[in-house]
Amino acid sequence: MNKEEVIQKYLEELDMTEEFSCLDIKDISIEKYKKGQYLFHAGDKVEAIYFLAEGKCRILNGTSGGKEIAIDDDIPKGRWIGEMEMAAEIDFFHSVDLAEDSVVLRIPIHIVEEKMMQHPPFLRSVCRQLGWELTQSGQERVRVGLLGAKTRVAQCLYERYMRTHQESFTISCKQTALECCVSVRHLNRIFHVMETEGLIARNRNHIRILDGDKLGSMEKDA
Numbered sequence: 001m002n003k004e005e006v007i008q009k010y011l012e013e014l015d016m017t018e019e020f021s022c023l024d025i026k027d028i029s030i031e032k033y034k035k036g037q038y039l040f041h042a043g044d045k046v047e048a049i050y051f052l053a054e055g056k057c058r059i060l061n062g063t064s065g066g067k068e069i070a071i072d073d074d075i076p077k078g079r080w081i082g083e084m085e086m087a088a089e090i091d092f093f094h095s096v097d098l099a100e101d102s103v104v105l106r107i108p109i110h111i112v113e114e115k116m117m118q119h120p121p122f123l124r125s126v127c128r129q130l131g132w133e134l135t136q137s138g139q140e141r142v143r144v145g146l147l148g149a150k151t152r153v154a155q156c157l158y159e160r161y162m163r164t165h166q167e168s169f170t171i172s173c174k175q176t177a178l179e180c181c182v183s184v185r186h187l188n189r190i191f192h193v194m195e196t197e198g199l200i201a202r203n204r205n206h207i208r209i210l211d212g213d214k215l216g217s218m219e220k221d222a
Helices: 001-015 081-090 109-118 120-136 137-146 149-164 173-180 184-196 212-221
Strands: 029-033 038-040 046-054 055-064 066-077 093-100 101-108 168-170 198-202 206-207
Touching: 001 101, 029 198, 029 212, 038 168, 066 173, 081 109, 081 120, 101 109, 109 198, 120 198, 137 206, 149 168, 149 184, 149 212, 173 184, 184 198
Parallel strands: none
Antiparallel strands: 029 101, 038 093, 046 101, 055 066, 055 093, 168 206, 198 206
16 A cells, blocks of 8 residues: 555544545655654654554653653554644653554644644644543643652552542552652652651551541642
């Protein structure tokens, strides 16, 4: 198949034909990525936005130790990538890599801005996801940006405590670290501080809440 046929195939599968009808084939480039390759890094200038036609990708957040933790490791095909940075006129806020072999449609930023003003279906498509990002998955990114690591961990434990009505429970350190966007090593340091402050007692992966009120107040004071 030629380039036009390949793009058309992806758009038909994802029911995006009308949204892309304003674009010339020459405006779109097809880029193939292997698992683990970066689409872009945090701080890169936004020169294009991307449409994930096949595969899935991950949003990564840097830690104080220089490592990257996945905020969302299962972004499926059919999603725009970079629309929030484009709307805010900022550089890419997070890094994005591919969670599996993937195909991405790349559209230069000046083309996107021009076509959004000329073709309502295209504009609605970008705005629809932008609205979802701000109200759903964006909540996690905002939480990471506004709350310190200790407060994020306290919030995570307190939510578990309130949801289950159990003072004692077993956690996965790896999963908890991912949810709180910290390294496992840093999570263990935070747990140690919480133990010395009398907030929790810990025996390996078993957590017992000693002062739920104080633990919960940390997120209110943040």
